[in-house]
């Protein structure tokens with residue numbers, strides 16, 4: 001362990017696969033993030049819709065690193081960033097249109113958390129394990145392909161508490177703003193948003209199978 005006290009804030013890279021969209025995350029650590037694998041069908045449909053089923057694990061899981069909005073900054077390639085919603089009320093799922101790398105999911109600007117699929121941190125030799133520690137658990141196992149991973153179905157109290165406490169702390173410490181994906185001025189998305197048409201949604205779901 002290296003002591004980070006009394007030093008300048010440490011940060012790590014955040015980027016799309018082709019490198020056009022780039023950014024930074026400050027103070028990455030196990031304590032600053034909550035890492036879960038999500039097996040829900042929406043995450044799988046999204047990966048197919050953006051042409052990146054390769055980000056899914058062999059059971060269809062997306063490895064998501066939940067971080068405070070203010071910890072994440074996009075520094076380059078803003079003109080490549082897009083958002084896809086699977087429906088009018090769906091999560092905002094931001095991604096890099098250049099290469100399809102998912103950049104972060106958000107319910108909206110009012111909930112101070114961004115869920116970033118780990119691939120956006122696994123650049124320049126970085127690994128999510130080294131930055132954020134191991135996966136804390138898995139959720140929505142009923143959406144997994146084949147046998148759901150152990151403990152991934154139903155409500156997992158400790159995993160949920162861990163996430164709720166982190167988000168509450170980020171809210172209390174003002175880490176909801178600035179937000180990498182929403183405007184501080186009018187709270188609207190900073191990037192173009194597309195709502196998936198019912199036809200494309202059905203197509204993406206078929207591809208999941």
Ligand SMILES: [Zn+2]
Pocket residue numbers: 016017018019020021096097098099100101
């Ligand atoms: Zn790219």
Ligand SMILES: [Zn+2]
Pocket residue numbers: 038039040041042043044140
């Ligand atoms: Zn999901």
